[in-house]
Amino acid sequence: MITNNGPQFSLTLKAVESKQTVNDLVIKEDGAATLISEDKIVYYYVGDKKSLKDLGNNLERLIKANKYDLNIDVDSFLSIFIEQEETFQKIIESVVFASHKDLDYKETSGEPKSINFMFDEEYTPLYEASMIKMEYMDFARDLQDLPPNIGTSVEIANRLVEKAKGVPNVKVTVYDKKQIEALGMGLLLSVNAGSHVEARVVVMEYASDSSKKKTALVGKGITFDTGGYNLKPSNFIENMKFDMSGAAIVSSTVMALAKAKAKVNVVSIALLTDNRIGGHATLTESVITSMNGKTVEITNTDAEGRLVLADGLTFAVRETKADRAITVATLTGSIAIALGKWFNGTFSPSEEFYSEFEEAAQKAQESIWRMPLIDDHLKAMQCSKVADLANSEPGREAGSSTAAAFLNSFAEGKEYIHLDIAATADADKRGRAPMLRTMFELLNK
Structure with missing residues (x-):
C-alpha cells in the first residue's frame, strides 16, 4: 500500500x-x-x-x-x-x-x-501526476510479464478493454480478423498466418482538445516471436514474450493521459499477434501487399515487427487522420549492440518533433539516443527484385536504422519518431515499460 x-x-x-x-x-x-x-x-x-x-x-x-x-x-x-x-x-x-x-x-x-x-504539500500536484503515470506503467509491466500461453493477442486485447472501462472519455475499438482483412492489413495478417490465435488491433482514442495535433502512438504487439520459418535459435528465443511491449506501453500511455485529464488529441494503435511456424505460416520470399498498397518481399520472417507497425502507421495516417506518429517496438537486436541497456534508440526525420520529444525525455528522466536515419538506409530496403521493399536488409549493416527507414516510408510524410526499445523493455525477466513516462510528459500539456 x-x-x-x-x-x-x-x-x-x-x-x-x-x-x-x-x-x-x-x-x-x-x-x-x-x-x-x-x-x-x-x-x-x-x-x-x-x-x-x-x-x-x-x-x-x-x-x-x-x-x-x-x-x-x-x-x-x-x-x-x-x-x-x-x-x-x-x-x-x-x-x-x-x-x-x-x-x-x-x-x-x-x-x-x-x-x-x-x-x-506544495508537491502534491507532482505526486498525483507521478502516481497516475506509475499506475499505468505498472499495468503495462503486468501485461509484459504475462506468460505467452496466457497473454495471447485475444487475452491482451480483453485486458486492455477491461482496464479502459475505469478511465473516462477513452474510446476503445477492437478489430478482429475479419475487420483486419477488410482494412487490407496484409502485413499484419502475414505475420498472424501461422497462428491458431487470431490477430487483434486495439485502438484507444482520447481527444480532450481536438484543436491540437493528433498524435498516434503505434505499438508492436508480438505476443511471442518464434522467428517464423527463419526460426530463432534457443538462445535468442528466450524472453520473446516481451515482444508485445510496445503495444502495452502505447495503450497504457493513452489511459494515463485520460486519467490525468491532459489537454491532448491522441490515439494508440496496438497490433497484436504471435509469430509462429505452421502449415499456413508465411514463407520466406513471399510477397505481401501492405495496407497502403506497397508490396513487401518477406526476406526474413523474423523481421516481423516492422511489418505489423507498417500497417499500423497506415491505419494511423489514413483511418485516424493523425498529424504525427510515434512507433514503439522491441524491434532490432542491433540496437542492443549499438546502445546497450543504457539508452532507448530514437529515430526521426522531423527536427521540431524530435526536439519536443527530447525535452520530454529529459523531464521524464529517461535516456534516449538519436540514431542516424538517411536516404541510403531506405535504399538498402529497396533491394527486392520483385517488390517495392524487402522487410530485411541484406547483410548486417545499420540494422536498426534500415528498419526505421522501412517504417518511415509508411509514415506518408507525417512528423514521425521511432523508438527501438529492444534493449530496454525488460530486465531480469521483468517488464520495465520504458518510454511511457516520456510520452506522457510529451503530451500532458
Whole structure:
C-alpha cells in the first residue's frame, strides 16, 4: 500500500550527507542504507556525486529488498539535491516502481511492504501526476510479464478493454480478423498466418482538445516471436514474450493521459499477434501487399515487427487522420549492440518533433539516443527484385536504422519518431515499460 502524509510507521528512511552530523555507525558510502534501531531510522547516505540516476537505481534496489513498512522522509532528500522537482519525481517513481507486486503464478506469494511518503504539500500536484503515470506503467509491466500461453493477442486485447472501462472519455475499438482483412492489413495478417490465435488491433482514442495535433502512438504487439520459418535459435528465443511491449506501453500511455485529464488529441494503435511456424505460416520470399498498397518481399520472417507497425502507421495516417506518429517496438537486436541497456534508440526525420520529444525525455528522466536515419538506409530496403521493399536488409549493416527507414516510408510524410526499445523493455525477466513516462510528459500539456 502506498500513502502520502498518512499515519506513520515505526521506521523512517531519511537521507543524510557528509555535511551533516550523523551516528558514527552510518555507512558513509553513496547509496548505502544503515538501520539504527534506537533512532528508528534507516539512514540513506548521499555521496558527493549526487546523481539522480544513481539515486533512482539505489532506491529501487533498497525498496525491493525492504522487509519493513516504511516512511520515506522525502524532504530530507530535497534538502540535499539541487533539482527539487526532478528529485521529488525520481524518488516517488523509483519507490512506487519497486513497490509494485510483480505478476506471478506461485502457490504462495508475498506482498510488498507499505510505504508512506512524507513531504510538503506544495508537491502534491507532482505526486498525483507521478502516481497516475506509475499506475499505468505498472499495468503495462503486468501485461509484459504475462506468460505467452496466457497473454495471447485475444487475452491482451480483453485486458486492455477491461482496464479502459475505469478511465473516462477513452474510446476503445477492437478489430478482429475479419475487420483486419477488410482494412487490407496484409502485413499484419502475414505475420498472424501461422497462428491458431487470431490477430487483434486495439485502438484507444482520447481527444480532450481536438484543436491540437493528433498524435498516434503505434505499438508492436508480438505476443511471442518464434522467428517464423527463419526460426530463432534457443538462445535468442528466450524472453520473446516481451515482444508485445510496445503495444502495452502505447495503450497504457493513452489511459494515463485520460486519467490525468491532459489537454491532448491522441490515439494508440496496438497490433497484436504471435509469430509462429505452421502449415499456413508465411514463407520466406513471399510477397505481401501492405495496407497502403506497397508490396513487401518477406526476406526474413523474423523481421516481423516492422511489418505489423507498417500497417499500423497506415491505419494511423489514413483511418485516424493523425498529424504525427510515434512507433514503439522491441524491434532490432542491433540496437542492443549499438546502445546497450543504457539508452532507448530514437529515430526521426522531423527536427521540431524530435526536439519536443527530447525535452520530454529529459523531464521524464529517461535516456534516449538519436540514431542516424538517411536516404541510403531506405535504399538498402529497396533491394527486392520483385517488390517495392524487402522487410530485411541484406547483410548486417545499420540494422536498426534500415528498419526505421522501412517504417518511415509508411509514415506518408507525417512528423514521425521511432523508438527501438529492444534493449530496454525488460530486465531480469521483468517488464520495465520504458518510454511511457516520456510520452506522457510529451503530451500532458
